[in-house]
Amino acid sequence: MFARLVGESFIRNPRRKILTAAALIVGMAVATATLTVALDAGDRLAREFRSLGANLLVRLQSDTLPVEIGGVDYRPVDEGAYLQEADLGKLKMIFWRHNILGFTPFLDVPAVLDSTPSIETTLIGTWYEHDVPVPDGTQFRTGLKATHPSWKITGKWFADGAKECVVGADLAAQRPELIQIGKTIEIGSSTNSQVKTSLLVTGIVSTGGAEDHSVVVPLSVAQNLSNHPGRLRQLFVSALTKPADALSIRDPESLTPTEYDRWFCSPYISSISYQISQAIPGVDVRAIRRVADTEGRILSRISTLLWIVTLAALGAAALAVAATSATTVLERRAEVGVMKALGARNAIVSGIFLAEQLMLAVAGGAVGYVLGIALARALGKSVFGIPGSPRMILFPVVLGLAALVAILGSLFPLRRTAHFDPAAILRGE
Amino acid sequence: MFGRLLLQLLRGSRGRLAVALIAIVSGAAVISALLNLDLDVGSKLTQEFRTLGANVVIAPRQPQGSAQRKTDVAAAPGAPGLMDENAVVEQLKTVKTAQIVASPYLYVIARAEKTPVVLAGTWLDEAQRLSPAWKIEGNRIDSRDDPGHALVGRDVARELHLKPGGGIALDYMGRTAKLAVAGIVDSGDAEDNQVFVNLRVAQKLSNLNRQIGLVQLNVGGGSKNVADAAAKLAAALPEYDVHLIRQVTATEGALLGRLQLMIFSMVALILVLSSLCVLATMAALAIERREDVGLMKALGGSISRVVGLFLAEVGVLGAVGGAIGCIAGMPLTRWMGHRVFEATISMRWEIIPLTIALMVAVALAGASPLRMLGKVKPAAIFRGE
Numbered sequence: 001m002f003a004r005l006v007g008e009s010f011i012r013n014p015r016r017k018i019l020t021a022a023a024l025i026v027g028m029a030v031a032t033a034t035l036t037v038a039l040d041a042g043d044r045l046a047r048e049f050r051s052l053g054a055n056l057l058v059r060l061q062s063d064t065l066p067v068e069i070g071g072v073d074y075r076p077v078d079e080g081a082y083l084q085e086a087d088l089g090k091l092k093m094i095f096w097r098h099n100i101l102g103f104t105p106f107l108d109v110p111a112v113l114d115s116t117p118s119i120e121t122t123l124i125g126t127w128y129e130h131d132v133p134v135p136d137g138t139q140f141r142t143g144l145k146a147t148h149p150s151w152k153i154t155g156k157w158f159a160d161g162a163k164e165c166v167v168g169a170d171l172a173a174q175r176p177e178l179i180q181i182g183k184t185i186e187i188g189s190s191t192n193s194q195v196k197t198s199l200l201v202t203g204i205v206s207t208g209g210a211e212d213h214s215v216v217v218p219l220s221v222a223q224n225l226s227n228h229p230g231r232l233r234q235l236f237v238s239a240l241t242k243p244a245d246a247l248s249i250r251d252p253e254s255l256t257p258t259e260y261d262r263w264f265c266s267p268y269i270s271s272i273s274y275q276i277s278q279a280i281p282g283v284d285v286r287a288i289r290r291v292a293d294t295e296g297r298i299l300s301r302i303s304t305l306l307w308i309v310t311l312a313a314l315g316a317a318a319l320a321v322a323a324t325s326a327t328t329v330l331e332r333r334a335e336v337g338v339m340k341a342l343g344a345r346n347a348i349v350s351g352i353f354l355a356e357q358l359m360l361a362v363a364g365g366a367v368g369y370v371l372g373i374a375l376a377r378a379l380g381k382s383v384f385g386i387p388g389s390p391r392m393i394l395f396p397v398v399l400g401l402a403a404l405v406a407i408l409g410s411l412f413p414l415r416r417t418a419h420f421d422p423a424a425i426l427r428g429e
Numbered sequence: 430m431f432g433r434l435l436l437q438l439l440r441g442s443r444g445r446l447a448v449a450l451i452a453i454v455s456g457a458a459v460i461s462a463l464l465n466l467d468l469d470v471g472s473k474l475t476q477e478f479r480t481l482g483a484n485v486v487i488a489p490r491q492p493q494g495s496a497q498r499k500t501d502v503a504a505a506p507g508a509p510g511l512m513d514e515n516a517v518v519e520q521l522k523t524v525k526t527a528q529i530v531a532s533p534y535l536y537v538i539a540r541a542e543k544t545p546v547v548l549a550g551t552w553l554d555e556a557q558r559l560s561p562a563w564k565i566e567g568n569r570i571d572s573r574d575d576p577g578h579a580l581v582g583r584d585v586a587r588e589l590h591l592k593p594g595g596g597i598a599l600d601y602m603g604r605t606a607k608l609a610v611a612g613i614v615d616s617g618d619a620e621d622n623q624v625f626v627n628l629r630v631a632q633k634l635s636n637l638n639r640q641i642g643l644v645q646l647n648v649g650g651g652s653k654n655v656a657d658a659a660a661k662l663a664a665a666l667p668e669y670d671v672h673l674i675r676q677v678t679a680t681e682g683a684l685l686g687r688l689q690l691m692i693f694s695m696v697a698l699i700l701v702l703s704s705l706c707v708l709a710t711m712a713a714l715a716i717e718r719r720e721d722v723g724l725m726k727a728l729g730g731s732i733s734r735v736v737g738l739f740l741a742e743v744g745v746l747g748a749v750g751g752a753i754g755c756i757a758g759m760p761l762t763r764w765m766g767h768r769v770f771e772a773t774i775s776m777r778w779e780i781i782p783l784t785i786a787l788m789v790a791v792a793l794a795g796a797s798p799l800r801m802l803g804k805v806k807p808a809a810i811f812r813g814e
Binding site: 022023026027030033034037041045048049051052053057064066067068069070075150152170207208209286287288289290291292293294297298301302304305306308310312313316319320323324326327379382383384 | 448451452455456466470478481482486538545560562564584585588615616619623670672674679683690695698699701705708709713765768769770
């Protein structure tokens with residue numbers, strides 16, 4: 001009897017259900033979309049920050065004091081200690097290897113550009129796109145493309161390992177007749193005038209930094225010119241990290257075993273640098289404070305903001321569903337009057353309404369979830385440029401939410417039906 | 430007559446309208462708070478981006494260093510790679526606003542106990558404001574006229590076994606300077622290898638009076654402000670190279686754009702949901718009021734007049750709800766400001782008319798079911814159909 005009453009109500013008067021169903025669908029679509037975007041946003045924004053460049057710097061502990069002005073190391077090449085290029089693959093073997101988005105080695109060599117008069121400059125040996133062998137047998141492609149996306153190039157980058165180079169914009173402007181894309185320039189070591197090499201200019205780079213006055217070359221060219229094969233001076237690492245909190249700033253030595261595990265298994269900048277220093281013995285890994293601090297603070301601020309905005313949207317969705325549910329109950333006073341006149345108790349009347357609402361909530365929630373995924377894709381695409389990926393975990397969450405707001409919304413008007421006087425209602429008052 | 434009818438209608442279905450009013454008030458409160466936040470998010474985030482350091486650099490056409498790169502070669506004032514301090518500082522003053530932090534730098538490679546170190550002469554008070562991310566162990570230096578103190582980079586301190594309170598002796602071409610170490614700087618960057626002193630000390634040591642090698646600026650207020658300030662400086666100092674540190678401004682701009690887009694889409698969604706609430710209420714009202722409408726029509730009221738009456742009712746609802754929502758939005762704005770930025774967000778008055786207008790529009794959009802009333806036939810209604 002109960003089931004038939006509920007069923008009949010759907011079949012006989014579907015128009016009445018449209019409003020509640022529509023509200024449920026729209027409300028839950030919005031809930032799904034905002035939750036999907038909010039869950040994705042932290043990761044997306046963290047990636048946005050990686051366009052700032054590296055946030056970790058790796059050097060050898062035994063290295064002498066760098067004499068660096070404006071990003072150019074003025075130490076003689078024979079001085080200080082060098083990292084081994086062969087060690088770099090180990091970076092992709094640490095616990096948080098997937099958070100290492102890229103790394104780029106640097107080897108600066110003071111050099112002389114052959115021309116009249118000759119120009120003193122710096123050769124910056126690095127990678128643009130280089131396949132690094134990882135000890136587990138795979139290859140990891142990394143270089144400037146991953147860690148220094150803000151460097152602007154006219155022309156194209158050098159091919160890895162080729163006798164090619166990219167010249168800084170300011171240096172190129174000094175000798176426009178000599179340095180042109182497609183021409184070959186002669187570069188010599190400034191310490192040993194015998195060592196010379198000719199490089200094809202493939203592009204002009206502008207960075208706003210010291211590179212504008214330098215020549216950027218494949219790492220192997222700089223290694224050969226300075227006679228340091230397989231070596232590099234420093235390594236910039238770009239890692240996806242979690243904003244610092246109370247645990248991350250503590251000294252790992254002072255942590256209890258459980259805290260240590262939690263610290264080790266969180267992608268804090270401190271735990272990632274610790275893991276790198278474990279992977280490559282003898283190195284000094286430090287967070288580039290300027291980048292790491294800014295990133296951490298802004299990200300935690302933004303994620304608070306996002307959750308507030310998401311909660312606001314969820315609240316509005318809940319209110320919309322509750323309001324329509326309330327309306328449908330009041331709309332059907334006459335029906336309630338008939339049921340009561342025929343002897344139905346308040347509990348039965350409420351039960352019928354709640355069962356209807358629940359069925360609507362499940363159906364509306366499911367349709368809303370599907371629409372919400374489409375909405376999330378559009379929203380993710382316009383906000384972050386990448387469509388948000390659907391999350392199955394949200395499906396039960398959204399269904400539960402739909403049921404909760406649909407029932408809460410009808411409870412208040414249902415309480416009022418208890419006071420309905422069937423006689424008055426049936427008279428049409 | 431119109432006014433009296435309106436009042437009666439509003440009073441007649443108080444309960445029903447309350448639901449719509451709640452929807453409008455809460456929608457308006459959230460929207461006014463979000464719009465406020467949206468307008469402020471730019472300036473607040475710019476504050477945070479300060480810690481990234483300089484975003485504009487004034488440098489000579491040729492980099493400093495070629496002359497000073499070897500400790501044994503003295504540079505002459507006016508050599509390439511140097512700028513005239515007076516000329517640059519004079520121009521800096523003309524563009525200087527509260528949003529700009531700027532400091533000149535002169536780099537020389539001096540020796541400390543035979544070890545070559547990079548000595549950076551600067552205005553220490555401004556330099557520390559330019560790099561808020563520095564962790565300084567010991568004391569800061571608060572005056573650019575202090576000739577006796579230095580800040581030492583962490584690697585230099587380790588190499589030379591320096592501690593805050595200790596002393597460092599610097600040597601450049603036979604000229605020497607003895608300084609007390611005020612603090613140790615930890616930046617994670619190239620600054621870890623440098624010794625920071627006030628500009629005058631470095632100029633005296635290197636005998637480069639009134640010469641500087643570089644000016645770093647941090648311009649706040651968003652990427653447009655930065656570009657404007659850089660353009661102004663470039664026009665004022667044509668002999669030097671003024672350039673933006675692109676990665677900082679680009680990231681800031683991109684992040685801000687995404688965030689604002691995000692807030693706007695949420696505002697739009699909330700507006701849709703609010704109008705849905707109104708729609709639900711109005712649909713119920715329309716059915717409930719069929720008899721009223723029948724009576725009005727029977728007494729000779731035209732359809733447009735009847736519908737106009739109901740729309741006016743909804744409009745009043747939207748305006749009142751919007752106004753109450755704005756008032757409720759004020760503490761919400763303040764709370765959000767504290768939660769998100771740990772700062773007070775000032776209420777902007779231009780938001781209030783905007784929110785009210787939006788809410789009236791939303792209410793009217795939600796009132797579309799009222800058009801059904803136009804089809805009501807008085808005779809049928811009174812027969813009780």
